[in-house]
Amino acid sequence: MALRTSPEVGGMGHSVKRKEDPRFIRGKGTYVDDVVLPGMLYLDIVRSPFAHAKIKKIDASKATAIPGVLAVITGQDLAKYNLHWMPTLMSDTQMVLPVEKVMYQAQEVAAVLATSRYAAADGVAAVEVEYEPLPVVVDPKKALEPGAPVLRTDKKDKKDNHIWHWEWGNKADTDRAFTEADVTVKEDIYIPRIHVASIETCGCIADFDKVNGKLTVWMTTQAPHAIRTVFALVAGHVGLEEHKIRIISPDIGGGFGGKVPVYPGYVIAVAASVLTGKPVKWIEDRMENLQADSFARDYHITAELAAKKDGTLTALRIKTLADHGYADAAANPSKFPAGLFHVCTGSYDLKAAHVEVDGVYTNKPPGGIAYRCSFRVTEAVHTIERMVDIMAHQLGTDPAEFRMKNFVKPEQFPYKSALGWEYDSGNYGGALRKAMDTVGYAELRREQAEKRKRGELMGIGISSFTEIVGAGPSKHFDILGLKMFDSCEIRIHPTGKAIARFGTKSQGQGHETTYAQILAEELGIPAKDIQVEEGDTDTAPYGLGTYASRSTPVAGAAAAMASRKIQDKARKIAAHLLEAAPEDLVWEPGKFSVKGAPNRAKTIQEIAFAAYTNHPQGMEAGLEAVSYYDPPNLTYPFGSYICVVDIDKGTGEVKVRRFVAIDDCGNIINPMIVQGQVHGGLTMGLAPALFEEISYDEIGNIQGGSFIDYLLPTAVETPKWETGHTVTPSPHHPLGAKGVGESATVGAPAAIANAVVDALWHLGVRHIDIPITPPKVWRLLRDKGVTE
Amino acid sequence: MLVKVAINGEKHEAEVEPRLLLVHLIRENLRLTGTHIGCDTSHCGACTILLDGRPIKSCTMFAVQAHGREITTVEGLEQDGKLHPLQEGFMAEHGLQCGYCTPGMLMTSVAFLKKNPKPTEDEIRRSISGNLCRCTGYVNIVKAIQHAAAKLQGGA
Numbered sequence: 001m002a003l004r005t006s007p008e009v010g011g012m013g014h015s016v017k018r019k020e021d022p023r024f025i026r027g028k029g030t031y032v033d034d035v036v037l038p039g040m041l042y043l044d045i046v047r048s049p050f051a052h053a054k055i056k057k058i059d060a061s062k063a064t065a066i067p068g069v070l071a072v073i074t075g076q077d078l079a080k081y082n083l084h085w086m087p088t089l090m091s092d093t094q095m096v097l098p099v100e101k102v103m104y105q106a107q108e109v110a111a112v113l114a115t116s117r118y119a120a121a122d123g124v125a126a127v128e129v130e131y132e133p134l135p136v137v138v139d140p141k142k143a144l145e146p147g148a149p150v151l152r153t154d155k156k157d158k159k160d161n162h163i164w165h166w167e168w169g170n171k172a173d174t175d176r177a178f179t180e181a182d183v184t185v186k187e188d189i190y191i192p193r194i195h196v197a198s199i200e201t202c203g204c205i206a207d208f209d210k211v212n213g214k215l216t217v218w219m220t221t222q223a224p225h226a227i228r229t230v231f232a233l234v235a236g237h238v239g240l241e242e243h244k245i246r247i248i249s250p251d252i253g254g255g256f257g258g259k260v261p262v263y264p265g266y267v268i269a270v271a272a273s274v275l276t277g278k279p280v281k282w283i284e285d286r287m288e289n290l291q292a293d294s295f296a297r298d299y300h301i302t303a304e305l306a307a308k309k310d311g312t313l314t315a316l317r318i319k320t321l322a323d324h325g326y327a328d329a330a331a332n333p334s335k336f337p338a339g340l341f342h343v344c345t346g347s348y349d350l351k352a353a354h355v356e357v358d359g360v361y362t363n364k365p366p367g368g369i370a371y372r373c374s375f376r377v378t379e380a381v382h383t384i385e386r387m388v389d390i391m392a393h394q395l396g397t398d399p400a401e402f403r404m405k406n407f408v409k410p411e412q413f414p415y416k417s418a419l420g421w422e423y424d425s426g427n428y429g430g431a432l433r434k435a436m437d438t439v440g441y442a443e444l445r446r447e448q449a450e451k452r453k454r455g456e457l458m459g460i461g462i463s464s465f466t467e468i469v470g471a472g473p474s475k476h477f478d479i480l481g482l483k484m485f486d487s488c489e490i491r492i493h494p495t496g497k498a499i500a501r502f503g504t505k506s507q508g509q510g511h512e513t514t515y516a517q518i519l520a521e522e523l524g525i526p527a528k529d530i531q532v533e534e535g536d537t538d539t540a541p542y543g544l545g546t547y548a549s550r551s552t553p554v555a556g557a558a559a560a561m562a563s564r565k566i567q568d569k570a571r572k573i574a575a576h577l578l579e580a581a582p583e584d585l586v587w588e589p590g591k592f593s594v595k596g597a598p599n600r601a602k603t604i605q606e607i608a609f610a611a612y613t614n615h616p617q618g619m620e621a622g623l624e625a626v627s628y629y630d631p632p633n634l635t636y637p638f639g640s641y642i643c644v645v646d647i648d649k650g651t652g653e654v655k656v657r658r659f660v661a662i663d664d665c666g667n668i669i670n671p672m673i674v675q676g677q678v679h680g681g682l683t684m685g686l687a688p689a690l691f692e693e694i695s696y697d698e699i700g701n702i703q704g705g706s707f708i709d710y711l712l713p714t715a716v717e718t719p720k721w722e723t724g725h726t727v728t729p730s731p732h733h734p735l736g737a738k739g740v741g742e743s744a745t746v747g748a749p750a751a752i753a754n755a756v757v758d759a760l761w762h763l764g765v766r767h768i769d770i771p772i773t774p775p776k777v778w779r780l781l782r783d784k785g786v787t788e
Numbered sequence: 789m790l791v792k793v794a795i796n797g798e799k800h801e802a803e804v805e806p807r808l809l810l811v812h813l814i815r816e817n818l819r820l821t822g823t824h825i826g827c828d829t830s831h832c833g834a835c836t837i838l839l840d841g842r843p844i845k846s847c848t849m850f851a852v853q854a855h856g857r858e859i860t861t862v863e864g865l866e867q868d869g870k871l872h873p874l875q876e877g878f879m880a881e882h883g884l885q886c887g888y889c890t891p892g893m894l895m896t897s898v899a900f901l902k903k904n905p906k907p908t909e910d911e912i913r914r915s916i917s918g919n920l921c922r923c924t925g926y927v928n929i930v931k932a933i934q935h936a937a938a939k940l941q942g943g944a
Contacts, residue, residue: 027822
């Protein structure tokens with residue numbers, strides 16, 4: 001895209017330095033735990049050591065005897081207000097605090113309210129809870145077996161642990177395609193449970209003012225407006241009405257989806273503040289964060305792919321068990337129980353596909369989805385990219401050539417997939433070709449052949465993903481009926497400076513900078529003259545928040561549309577000032593001039609001043625606009641990644657030697673920020689591919705519940721990412737942009753897994769589940785007799 | 789117990805419980821909230837400060853252990869309105885996103901560049917391996933440290 005503004009104006013395409021940075025590099029950000037209010041109390045939570053147990057007794061007497069401990073809150077206390085259970089977004093229910101039994105290890109059992117953080121922790125240690133352990137169900141397959149203990153005994157008619165069955169696509173056509181296929185491949189793929197582990201954990205300060213009845217909550221939330229409405233709907237019966245609730249989401253230390261859900265801790269803090277009339281702070285520690293907050297993935301997938309002899313792919317068939325823990329609390333606003341999983345035909349022109357997913361209850365924390373991903377698109381991409389690779393290897397075809405043959409072609413867009421999505425734009429072959437040229441693909445294949453002769457293990461893996469982001473068109477998405485638009489409100493001040501407020505909430509993405517650049521592009525006002533604000537429901541226009549890469553596709557579009565409304569009014573004012581007809585004026589970013597007389601011009605700053613001082617008669621003063629943008633379609637960013645690995649035969653360690661990522665997110669607002677998003681996303685793709693997993697032993701003890709054994713990559717394990725891009729604008733987005741925050745997390749794991757399997761295929765290895773840890777690889781090598 | 793420390797050149801004293809963690813003294817008693825808390829096992833490094841010039845994780849030390857010693861936090865890096873070259877480097881190279889790990893990264897790097905003014909990329913990566921970042925993928929943090937190293941060399 002050609003630059004339309006100067007670096008001083010800093011519109012789209014300029015790597016404008018971030019407006020956020022001056023406060024962060026001085027330690028002057030304001031995160032939730034930095035806020036201290038007068039008279040503030042502290043809340044800490046007693047958690048269950050058992051994965052499934054009856055609560056026989058909670059004895060708080062020793063706790064309340066500790067100086068500074070004011071109260072111990074139990075499920076019985078909340079039950080008086082009918083707040084001991086809360087609804088989930090998936091029409092299920094989850095406990096705030098239990099009355100009868102706990103359903104997973106680390107579940108909230110009681111809460112201690114105290115005058116200091118340390119007294120609250122002392123209180124937690126002194127609360128005595130008597131449990132009666134119950135049989136634990138960890139494996140979702142066993143959970144569905146006849147005779148398995150029924151977990152949701154709170155649901156009167158529930159006789160099993162099955163939550164829902166969902167299927168999509170044409171089963172008859174798909175089955176026929178498999179019958180007629182020359183070649184089919186089938187694989188069981190498990191995508192394990194992982195956790196976002198943003199470096200800031202979750203927490204809040206609930207501050208209820210008893211005099212005016214107003215509740216203010218400082219909260220680590222990615223969706224402040226939706227939270228306000230949810231609070232009003234859930235707690236309206238105890239007097240918390242929406243105009244009396246203010247949610248403030250200050251600086252957020254990473255979100256990645258983990259700060260979308262409403263966790264019990266928030267609700268207990270609100271209840272405690274309403275009851276005491278004092279501010280109550282609750283900040284979870286890292287172990288609570290990993291052990292109890294929303295997880296992602298946990299999909300047990302069986303996938304089959306069909307092809308003709310000549311290598312043309314024909315059909316995809318998938319069956320999946322989705323382990324949701326004890327409640328389906330996925331932060332999934334789509335109308336589909338498995339989110340956007342049915343984008344699983346990926347970048348390939350498949351004529352038939354059928355997907356079945358069954359949701360299952362187990363004794364694990366509730367949640368689902370949250371890990372820098374648009375509602376199950378990572379599960380979809382991992383499955384199709386693994387299966388395509390297996391098919392290519394099975395047919396003895398180069399995986400790059402095989403992909404090229406089967407891609408949806410540029411001329412097929414807009415493309416209707418076999419599972420009903422309408423892909424907006426793409427040039428998949430272009431991105432893969434660029435990745436191959438950048439990495440030196442042919443030379444790497446030659447090197448691999450030579451190394452294989454010497455017995456060395458080197459692999460090259462490709463992932464050519466298609467994402468689906470920008471939730472979303474209201475035909476596919478809502479939150480409690482709220483359509484998933486997002487918003488921008490712009491006010492131009494008399495001196496030509498501006499403030500713009502949004503319904504989204506940055507958690508590190510740099511919205512203060514990129515949104516200002518959109519206004520700069522559309523209005524010609526320098527980005528440095530535009531203040532961007534989000535995260536305060538008392539001031540920002542209503543919006544649904546930031547997750548699933550929706551800020552640029554939805555709120556970014558709203559920024560463009562609001563700017564254009566301002567430009568329309570500015571044209572009328574300029575016409576008045578220049579004594580010309582509005583249609584005779586020509587716009588270039590920052591000024592209107594008279595057609596054929598470029599010297600007769602008015603800058604946007606002059607027009608802004610006139611809007612308050614010299615506007616045409618009959619026109620209202622001011623230069624403001626607001627836009628609520630409901631996108632007509634999702635956007636479909638894509639890319640091709642190539643990963644080169646070397647495997648140590650002595651230890652089984654996988655070393656990522658090179659990783660080339662070519663992304664296409666349409667038109668780019670700030671290249672520096674886009675590259676940063678890709679770097680971070682790639683690292684959150686590397687993490688589950690090689691290191692991160694939350695698993696449970698047979699009695700439901702969490703493995704991976706602290707940073708001792710939940711392994712985030714450090715700078716040492718993280719490769720030096722090589723990035724690049726192609727540009728295929730979205731035809732329906734006002735700026736041609738698509739969103740990029742999650743592409744790399746979605747696309748990277750398959751490239752790494754494909755590279756490892758590529759290194760081992762000749763030994764008879766077809767598939768390895770992620771995370772591909774050294775012990776896992778070493779055992780495989782030992783079984784094949786090739787360890788050193 | 790009475791604890792006396794010098795923080796960013798200013799003397800402070802506070803009456804504290806013996807068990808008070810140093811990070812809580814800094815954040816809550818002295819209200820310097822640039823030093824963050826990201827874990828409970830000394831892995832994340834968000835709480836890194838300098839104690840007598842050496843980087844330490846302030847969540848893993850009691851406040852009373854710092855008695856009589858000099859502490860530098862992120863708030864002490866800017867001198868007379870002039871940013872430290874590492875602060876400039878992080879801004880110039882887009883070495884931060886959410887900003888939560890940044891103060892710890894800065895403090896670790898300040899000490900590292902004093903010890904190793906001309907580091908290789910591998911040495912830089914090893915030096916920050918006790919500081920976790922979830923946003924940047926480290927590439928631009930490495931560049932930011934290289935940026936500062938070059939600037940400090942040029943200024944010497």
